[in-house]
Amino acid sequence: KAAGRGRVTVFDEEMLSDKRYRRLVERELRAAVYLGELELHYQPIVGTEGSIDALEGLIRWRHPVRGLISPAEFIPIAERSTLIDMIGEWVFKRACADIGHFPGRRISINVSGEQLKRDEIVTMCERVLRETGRSASGFIIEITETVATAATPEILRRLEALRGLGFHIALDDFGTGHCGFNYLKTLPIDSVKIDRSYIRSLAHDQVAQIFVSALTQIARIQHIAIVAEGVETAEEFTLARTAGCGRFQGYFFGKPAPRDKTSALCAADGEP
Ligand code: C2E
Ligand code: CA
Ligand code: CA
Ligand code: CA
Secondary structure (H helix, E strand, O other): OEOOOOOEOOOOHHHHHOHHHHHHHHHHHHHHHHHOOEEEEEEEEEOOOOOEEEEEEEEEEEEOOOEEEOHHHHHHHHOOOOHHHHHHHHHHHHHHHHHHHOOOOEEEEEOOOOHHHOOHHHHHHHHHHHHHOOOHHHEEEEEEHHHHHOOOHHHHHHHHHHHHHOOEEEEEEEOOOOOOOOHHHHOOOOEEEEOHHHHHHOOOOHHHHHHHHHHHHHHHHHOOEEEEOOOOOHHHHHHHHHOOOOEEEOOOOOOOEOHHHHHHHHHHHOOO
């Protein structure tokens, strides 16, 4: 089934409503971890001058038959069980192994709200850091706005614990859910990523401009960094910068790419 941009939806709604089919995909996904079919690609996050200061790790599944599968397709399946914990651990281990290829840059990883429902997230991160000898300060944990607004005291405690270990916490997809500005004060976060729908609107929508400007002004007082996501054009970069964003991510600066390609990009960009 075609889903735009020549992408093929391999697991559609109908298939997933079939319990047996879902089990099959889960089994394949579990095996994928052992068979080495998962890949972590990296996309640059740049500063106002365009130099790379971090890389977001974005997972892909290279299926032997179905080809490269987007996380939007298989992460929701993984989130239905503790399979997401296994994948989350794979991602963090991969990032710890790869970070040496990106001197002076942090790696930002996506952590599912489902992972935050269990203490395992904290113990896993501690264990992987210990095993790999990496420092938490090299990593940013991205949590989505939906998780943050529905955060229970336990989830908040885990976020504080992760932050206590030295991780930076980023609030992802800001503006898509019900996150009021008050959350910037109450949540243990270091940065906010503005959803790309706002960046897309900056050129023609005054409300989006005011929203982003207000957000960056409040964030400055709270010492929270603002990242503009999905920057695709020079115009969007200029508008986001004018609105006060300090970091930028999007196809304009680079698409997600395998480690070695990203490493070469970082080398060409120089040591920060
Ligand atoms: P996200 O965290 O919001 O990641 C940003 C998505 O926007 C990525 O899609 C990225 O490739 C895409 N993107 C980046 N720049 C542009 C741009 O300029 N224009 C457009 N149109 N898109 C851009 P991707 O890689 O398909 O990932 C989709 C989602 O899957 C992510 O959204 C995240 O929620 C989830 N995801 C990815 N990797 C992981 C992971 O390791 N763990 C978990 N739990 N979720 C992940
Ligand atoms: Ca993200
Ligand atoms: Ca995002
Ligand atoms: Ca998203």
